[in-house]
Every structure is written in structure tokens, then in C-alpha cells.
Amino acid sequence: MEWQERNGNWVLAPSQPIGIIHFLGGAFVATAPHVTYRWLLERLAYQGYLIIATPFINTLDHKNIALYVLNKFENLLQKLDNNTGLDVKYLPIYGMGHSMGCKLHLLIGSLFEVERAGNILISFNNYPLQKAIPFMDQIIPSITDNIKNNWKIDPNLQFEFTPSPEETKDIIKENYTTRRNLLIKFSNDNIDQTLTLQPILTNLFPNMISTLTLQGNHLTPLAQDIEWEVGEVFTPLDAIGQWVKQSFSKDIYSLEKEVSRWLNPAQYSVSTNN
Template sequence: MEWQEFSGSWVLIPENPIGIIHFLGGAFVATAPHITYRWLLENLAKKGYIIIATSFLNTLDHKSIALNVQNRLENILYRLEYRESIELSYLPVYGLGHSMGCKLHLLIGSLFEIERAGNIFISFNNYPLKQAIPFVENIIPSLRDNLKNYWKIDNNLEFEFTPSPEETKIIVKENYQIRRNLLVQFNNDSIDETSTLKPILTDLFPDMVSVLTLQGNHLTPLGQDIDWQVGDMFIDGIGQWFKDNFSQDLSNLYKEIYRWLNPLI
């Protein structure tokens, strides 16, 4: 099972698939989701899910991004079914998002007529532009000036994502249509806004929204479980320490997602 590129998205197709996961990553790590989120996505594929990881470049217009990634998903599904002869009509489709990817799935589920068996939101983030840039700069040093040049942002002018955080909340409250949802937050994540999303979804669909708080931080979904070469006692010790301190958080995230997808297993 290898990654294939279709229409700018990266796709994994297991034998005898049991479902489809449309993945959207964080704002500045979503251009190569098959690399940045490789371990998580590949392990879900091993459980029988077709993974469609759609890359995108962040701009101020998040509605346009949502429309673009949804159109690309539909094109890929058409190609898989009619050109690759893969039977998809009976497979449930789930949305899986991390950080900004959560906002895009919320917009997709609110603005377009789609069918989803459920959505999974990891570390939901809906910050305004002025707050978003400093947070990203903390993750990727010296990025602020590049972002301002890319978006042509003048420090003397007011710019904001569209829809704005408040507009996004209104759109979701009035239009969101996906009934089953999983919200995942981490105990060491200072930029998570799951607490603002939970009441909105719970009001819409009581008893259909699950919320989990796991060990980890905002970057946990991007982790990679390194396959250490065994044999050397020192290397084995380092590998075990790494797994105990970092990989376990990622592994727990994967297990909880799979459990939610398959509650009877």
C-alpha cells in the first residue's frame, strides 16, 4: 500500500476498504499531509480506511479553501469509482481535521450539501489573524514576516480571515449538518479552542458529540513513531525512552480515533 497523488491530494487505498477518511491538516503543515501526518494516516489505512489527505495553502479566504478541497474530494471519489473501478457507494465517509483543518470541515459541513458518517476534530483552532500569526511563529521561527509578505498584510491596515472566528461560529450554529462528532483536545495545548466548539455542537446534536482530553500537545498528531533498529543496548534504551515519552501520546490518539470509528470492536 503506497501513497498515490490524485488532483493534488494524497491517497492510500487498502484492500477491502471499510470506509473513507477525508483528512485536512493544520494551516502551515497541510501542504504535504502524507509526510507530516504519515504515521497516523498510514495506521488508519492499515485498519481498512481509504485515506484522502488533501493539501492546501492557507490564505485569508477560508470559504474558498473549503470549497476547493471539497471539490477536489468529489473529483477523487469520482475517479476512484469510475476510473479505478473501486466500489465506494456503500462506504461511510468521515472527515478528520487537525487545527485549521477542523475549521475547514466545519465550513464544509455547514455550507455544502454533503453526506458524512461523522467528523473528528483534533485541536480545533479558530483564532483571528492577529493571534494566529504569533502562535505559528512560536512553532516555526521567523515566519511572521514571510506570512505578512505572502498575504500582503500592511501593519497599518486591518486584515482578518474570512469568515472571521465569530462569523464561523454563527455559520456552524445555523447550518452545520453532521450529526456524529468526536472532539479531541490535549492537556498541554495552549491554542486549543475545543471548549468553544463543544457547546455549539452539543446544542445542535445532544448525545451525539463525544469529547476526549488526551496526553499531548498541539503537535502530537504530527508525531512519527520511529522504527528503531534493535540489537544495541544503548540504542534500544534511547528508542524505548522515545516511545515512552513521545510516541505513546500519538499511539493513544490513533487508538481513540479508531475506537470511535468502530465502537463495537
């Protein structure tokens, strides 16, 4: 399998897919998800999932981004149905997001009529603008002052994401329709807000929300497996290389295992017992 760019999406297609994963990455790394999240997405593709990763550029208007990525995704699905040998019409669709990508999937599931078999929400983040982006508390005053002065905008105007964090919570509470959800947070992630999302979703769909805390940090989903080939003679350098490989890889392996287990518990149980 090789990544292909199709209609503004990056696609990894197994010959006989068992499901579709629509992936949305975090702010700033979402422009090339087939590179930044390569290992995780390729592992899921090898298990039979058709991966559609939609890149986007972050702006303040998150509702508009959600509509943009949804349109890209749905337009591609229609073309896959009509112009390829892939029969995707009846495959279950899962949304999968990391950080800001979680918010986008939550908005998609709240504001638009979509059918999802479930959503996988990793390291959910819904901070206001000045906390979401490092140093923005220093950058915003100079930017906003310049904009207000040059465009004669109300000096009291405050810049914020649309919808704002509080508006996003209200939208989810009132409109979110995807019943089955996997929420994943990492033990060393100080910008994760999964625990603020969990009660909202649990109140909507009791017994349908799974929450896991795994070892790792906010960047764990971007980790790549390190290839280390041992020579004919196992040397101390090989021992160090194997240790580095295990240390860097164990958290992303754990993430992939739990996502796979949730997507298809029966298949995962069979594959691990063989």
C-alpha cells in the same frame, strides 16, 4: 499500500476499504499531509480506511479553501467510482481535521450539501489572524501599510480571515449538519479552542458529541513512530532507545487508539481482544 497522488489529493487505498476518511491538516503543514501526518494516516489505512488527504495552501479566505478542498475530494471520488476497481459509492465518509483543518470541515458541513457519517475534529483552532499566526502582530502592520499605500486602500481597513472567527461560530450554529462528532484536545495545548466549539455542537446534536482530552500538545498528530531495532545483545543504549521511542510515541498511539475506537467500536474491541 503506497501513497499515490491523484487529482490533487494524496491517497492511501486498502484493497477492500470499509470507509473513507477525508483528511485536512493544519495551516502550513497541510501542503504535504501524506508526509507530515504519515504515521497516523497510515495506521488508519491499515485498519481498512481509504485515506484521501487533500493538500492546500493557507490564505485569508477560508471559505474559498473549504470549497477548493471539497471539489478536489468529490472529483476524486467520482473518478474512483468510474475508473478503478474500488467500490466506494456506498462507503461511509468521515471528515478528519487537525487545527485549521477542523474549521474547514466545519465550514464544509455548514455551507455545502454533503453527507458525512461523522467528523473527527482534533485541536480545533478558530483564532483571529493576529493570534493564529506567530509574530503576525508584528508582520501585519508593515504588510498592510505597504498594501494600503501602494493600492490606495482605505487606511482603516483591517485584515482578517474570511469568515472571521465570530462569523464562523454563527455559520456553524445556524447551518452545520453533521450529527456525529468526535472532538479531541490535548492536555498541553495552549492554542486549542475545542471547549468553545463543544457547547455549539452539543446544542445542535445532544448526545451525539464525544469530547476527549488526551496527553500531548498541538503537534502530537504530526508525531512519527521511531524505529529502533535491538541487536543480539540488549545494551544500555538499546534501553535508552526504547525509552525514547515510548516517550515520543505514546501520545500518538493514544490518539490513534481513540480515533479507531470512535470510528468502529465493534471492530476495535474485537482486534484488541484477539
